Amino acid sequence: MTSRTTVKLLAALLMAALGAGMAGDAWAQASGGTTGGTTGGTTGDMSSAGNTNGGGVPQIQQQGDVSWTSGGVGLDESHALLREQAHWSLSLRFTGPTADYLAGVRVRIVGGNGGEVLNAESMGPYMLVKLPPGSYMVYAKYKDEEKKQSVNVSGPGKAKAAFHWSIQ
Numbered sequence: 001m002t003s004r005t006t007v008k009l010l011a012a013l014l015m016a017a018l019g020a021g022m023a024g025d026a027w028a029q030a031s032g033g034t035t036g037g038t039t040g041g042t043t044g045d046m047s048s049a050g051n052t053n054g055g056g057v058p059q060i061q062q063q064g065d066v067s068w069t070s071g072g073v074g075l076d077e078s079h080a081l082l083r084e085q086a087h088w089s090l091s092l093r094f095t096g097p098t099a100d101y102l103a104g105v106r107v108r109i110v111g112g113n114g115g116e117v118l119n120a121e122s123m124g125p126y127m128l129v130k131l132p133p134g135s136y137m138v139y140a141k142y143k144d145e146e147k148k149q150s151v152n153v154s155g156p157g158k159a160k161a162a163f164h165w166s167i168q
Helices: 004-030 075-087
Strands: 061-063 066-071 090-095 107-110 116-121 126-130 134-142 145-153 159-164
Touching: 061 116, 066 075, 066 116, 075 126, 090 134, 134 159, 145 159
Parallel strands: 090 159
Antiparallel strands: 061 066, 066 126, 090 126, 107 116, 107 134, 134 145
């Protein structure tokens, strides 16, 4: 084979492989393959990429009676979460040194009666939580440093808490 023919053959094979990969992804999304097909319910898929909630909002998770979502690593997702916070009863933000956004923050929310209502890991700098009205203690742990803040949830868009760590 000539080098020109070899290049054309390799290009054709590459295009065929890419096309097959895209078709497989489309099939998996349509059939609920790798994402579990869950919209707004419980899922083991903790990633925010490829969410099916629309508008760039990450996958909504459910733990008992509490719904929550987290993310904001990309600009679209970050803007979507900021837009949505008016519809959620609690909005949390996690930052590090020089206002760097953090992911991987362990969040525990304890109700006024001392019972834990949420125990989850944030997939980005923003976490939105739907809680019934009441007083709560929010514990946020990044690496080995835990911080806490009390919040009073009175309705959508009202309660906000920001956590900042100096460690990297």
